[in-house]
Amino acid sequence: WGWGYYLGPSILYMSRVNSEIVARAVEILEREEDYRWCGVDKVYTLFGFWTLHPELREKFRTHVRSGRIDIACGMVSTPHLLGIAGTHCSGESLIRNMIYGAELMEEMLGFKFRNTVLQLNDVTGFFSQLPQIALKCGFKYLKVDRPGELYNRRGVPLNFWWMAPDGSTILCNRCPYGSTWKPQLYTSFEEAAEEFADWLDRVSRFSKLDEVLLYQGGDWDPPDAGLPEFVKEWNGRGLKPRLRISTPTEYFDAVVEHAGNLPVVRGSLDNVGWAALYGVDGDGVRREQREVIDLLLTCEKFLTIASLMGLKYPLELLKRLWIISILWEDHNTIVYLYPEDLEAYKRDLEYVKSKAKLLLDSALTLIASNIDVSGRGVPIVVFNQLSWKRRSPITARVRFSPFNGCRFLKVVDSTGREVPFQVIDLGYYQDGSISEAEVLFIADIPPLGYNTYYAIPVEEEVEFETGLRCFERVEAGRTVLVLENEYFRIEVVNGHLVSVFDKKAGREVLKISKWERLKGVGKFLGNCILCEKVEYGSQGLTGEVRGLEYSSSTFSPERVELVEKGPIRATVAAYFTYLEDPITLKIALYEGVPRVEFATVIHAKRVGRRFRVVFPLNVEGGRVFVDKPFSVEEVDPLKEDYECIERSYGKMGRVFGAYSWACLSDSHYSVALVSRQNSGFMLEEGCRLSSILLATIGSSQLQRFMRAPKMAGTGLHVLEYALMPSVGDVYASRIYQRAREYLNPPIVLAEVGGGGDLPQLKSFLEIGPENIVLTALYREGDQVVLHLFELEGRTSTARIKFFRNLGEVYEANFKGEKVGDDPFLFKEHQIKEVRATPASSDE
Known part of the structure; x- marks a missing residue:
């Protein structure tokens, strides 16, 4: 094992170095019959060698055929399984990673290779459904690694069966993926053997099998030509245990027959990942990666539908877009390493986005052109990419014909019923008639389908009432701004969120004292931004919170204003421009939508800071649930062990990870916090649920990232999240579905339509x-x-x-x-x- 991890000023340079490591392994394999190697486990680590050493390709193929080179994994890249820093991994992107990676490897090699070990070394965030996914992708065994200190303290054996929630099990090994030991470092066999025996003792004490797997090599580590001779000498002297240079596949094949009595582990192996990396640069790149994956999934859905209406399905192009995106999910890129890599990432992701948007537009345009648009006015077709019906806010920009003689507009649905709307923008022709408009309204859309609306010019302004109200009242000498819809009544005092009253449940969502509510001042009010002082380790992978710099709830804003007054969306904004890091807090409530949305703008000026948004929730004795790939899982931060390097030995707080949301729930009531950009959450005092928004790191604390000033995270950040209270437990309140709706807004196609035979509303x-x-x-x-x-x-x-x-x-x-x-x-x-x-x- 071993490859050129972080060697040089760019990923391209790393790839060149790694090509020489692979070439060195081939050289040893040619000379030493007993040698084995598994340093090429993914396309990401092979393409440099394949490009720079075409003369060695056939020898490489020969050793793969014989099993002496073990491509144990064969993915495109190996991402962290909890999205941290610049990496993101969804369940679907992980499946495509495994399947398309094997296809690419087979295309390069020219034959199918045995690929039964999913080797995920140096990866964190092992979630509960991974065994099921691995088995369905054709793997029989799983090699995990981090967090090793945690597994040791838990007493998890080196080999164990890991059971997914559906009951499927996979045989696992968790031995460390690398070591500093290698024969060439020592002046004599005796010295090397003594150090080896010590290493073996440290690892084997956790084994319940006679066979113990050790990885010789690691990061920055070319193959050691002295290993075969050391093994021969060890065995020749009759030392115990007997050694054999093996591949992961050979090892698992050797132990599986007598592994039946090994312990069974259930649930996620790692709920935290790298605690210090949540919020780096506002997790902007992670958000972009998630949105690209969601775009590709949406693209596939509507291209499938359009292909059954005559459009050619672009299978190979879609695969290429997936592969380009997945390459940047690898846990070693983290995107921010070097400026030229960041630029390459931006070019690649922009290419994927532009191509996918063109493909999606072609599919939606074909579908819309087959809709029987018999209504009067400009058609607006609203598409739902999710598999359940939804009611969601949408914005549409429409243009009207010249000389229409009207100054206003109305919006109607396919039955001609008028739909309440809010004007965002209006434009007029020179004759004074309306030319264009941007409108906001609530659309009802069937599962994976569409609904058709119409914007119609009218002579008189349309008036209507909705359930959305916003007004001011004075209480205890303070001005209270109130936003209210059919679900919630929100109160803002002194620019701070002091109350969210759930009208359906008849209960207060926030746990805030009466005095704090009246004054609009307190340490932890709703939507409170905490700025914490953090000292990061020299590698940038660990950190320590050194105290609270400030809480936004203890300050009064420079000004507060009602930015939008309905009738579809009401928004209040509070501006804290005088803080060390100027902050703007925006709170929005929609007509008929059961969530509260937030947009927080932070102008981060100093490094060594971590920003969290906090909500003190009125849920007593609640349990914490999070979304993971293909599941909702319960986590208990109080029972998590944080004494390991990946978790900064608890010095970053009890952080836990999720795909996009965390929910505090009892059997009767649930409140979820959903984030569009990050996956790091915390729960304190049993009720204060927070999400990490942003972390800033000084260049002096980024030795391995010195060439990447963007990783510092200073500058302007717009961070979006939502609060979703609901009656019932996490399932009855449909938190999973509602969060997906927030993360995946409907798609709007205006000014299109045709005379086809599709109805105006269809699933x-x-x-x-x-x-x-x-x-x-x-x-x-x-x-x-x-x-x-x-x-x-x-x-x-x-x-x-x-x-x-x-x-x-x-x-x-x-x-x-x-x-x-x-x-x-x-x-x-x-x-x-x-x-x-x-x-x-x-x-």
Whole structure:
């Protein structure tokens, strides 16, 4: 094992260095019959060698065929499984990473290779559904590593079975992925053997098997040509245990037959990841990566639908876009390493976004052109990319014909019913008639489908009332700004959120004293921004919170204003321009939408700071739930062990990770905090739920990142998040679905439409019951592929209603191979790939 990790001023340079490491391994393999090597585990570590050493390709192929080079993993890249710093990983991107990586490797090699070990060295964030995903991608074994100190203290053995929530199990090994020991460092065999025996003793004490796996090599580490001779000498002297140079695949094959009695571990292995890296540069790159992945998934869904209406499905182009995006998910890029890498990342992601948007636009335009647009006015088609019906705010910009003689407009739905709207912007022709408008309204959209609305010029201004109200009142000498819809009544005093009253539940959401509520001052009010002083370690991977610099709740703003007054959205803004880091807090409430949205602008001027947003919640004895790939999981920060380097030995607080949200819930009530950019959360005193927004790091504390000033994180940041209170537990309140709606706004196509035979409102795919969730819909050849999972832990039979007749429907693994007997029956927390062949139109 070993590769050129962080060697040089760019990833390209690292790739060149790594090519020489691979070449060195091939050289030793040619000379030493007993040598084995597994340093190429992903496309990311192979492409440099493949480009720079074409003369060694055939030798490399020969050693892969024989199993002496073990491509144990074969992914495109190996991401951290909790999104931290510049990395992001979703369940779907992880599956594509595994499947497309193996395809790329096979294309380069020219043959299928044995790939049964998912080797995820130096990776954090192992979530509970990983065993199920790995098995469905064709892996039999899993090699994990971090956080090693934590596993040691927990008494987790080196080998164990890891059980996913659906009951599937995979054989795992967790030995350290690297070591400093190598024979060439010592002047004699005796000295090398003594150090080796000490290393072996430290590792083997956690083994419940006679066979112990050790990784010789690691970061910055070329293969050691002296290893074969050391092993021969050790065995020749009869020293114990007997040594064999092996690959991970050979090791697992050797132990699996007598591994039946090993302990079974359940749940996520790592709920934290690297605690000090949450919020770096506002997690802006992580947000961009998540949005690109969501864009690709949306693109696939509507291209699949359009392909059944005559559009050619661009399978190879979509794969290329996935691969480009996934390459930048690797845990070693972190994007910020070097300026030229950051620029390359920006170019690559912009290419993926622009191509995907063009593809999506072609699919949506084709669909819209087939809609029977019989209404009067400018059509506005609103698309829902999610597999359940939703009611969401949308904005649309429309343009009207000249000389229309009207100064105003109205919005109607497909039945002609007037829809309340809010004007964001208006434009006029020279004759005074309306030319264009940007409007905001609430759209009702069916599952994975669309609804059609119309903007119509009118002579008189339209008046209507909604349930959204905003007003001022004076209480105890203080001005109280009130925003209210059918779900919540929000009160802002002195620029601070002091009350969120849930009208449906008849209860207060925030835990704030009456005095603090009246005065609008306190240490922890709602939407409170905490600025903490942090000292980071020299590697930039660890840190220590050295105290609180300030809490925004203890200050009065320079000014407070009601920015928008409805009738669809009301927004209040408070400006704290005089703080060390000027902050603007915006709070928005929509008509008919059960969430409170926030946009916080922080102008970070100093390094060594961490910013968190805090909400003191009125949920007593609540449990914490988070979203992970293909699941909702419970975490208990108080029971987490933080005494390891990845968790900064607890000095960064009890941080825990999530895909995008954390929820404090009891059996009767739930409040979720959803973030658009980051995945780091904290719970303090059992009720203060917070999300890490931003961390700034000084260049003197970034030895390995000295060339990357962007990593410092200073500058202007716009950070968006939402609060979602609801009656019921985390499942009854549909937090998972509502969070996905916030993260994936509907798609609007205005001024399009045709004279086709599609109705003005349509769902292309309906899935039930609601605990069965669609994560992907795409084409492969003549087949339609669906990825679905069971969310709530209830055995269920799925109902799938597609807009085209389907022929054979069957369950497959993620490699497309037929498995199982009933594609519609889901066990608790089961993930399935369902494949179907659309029938011809006359069937």
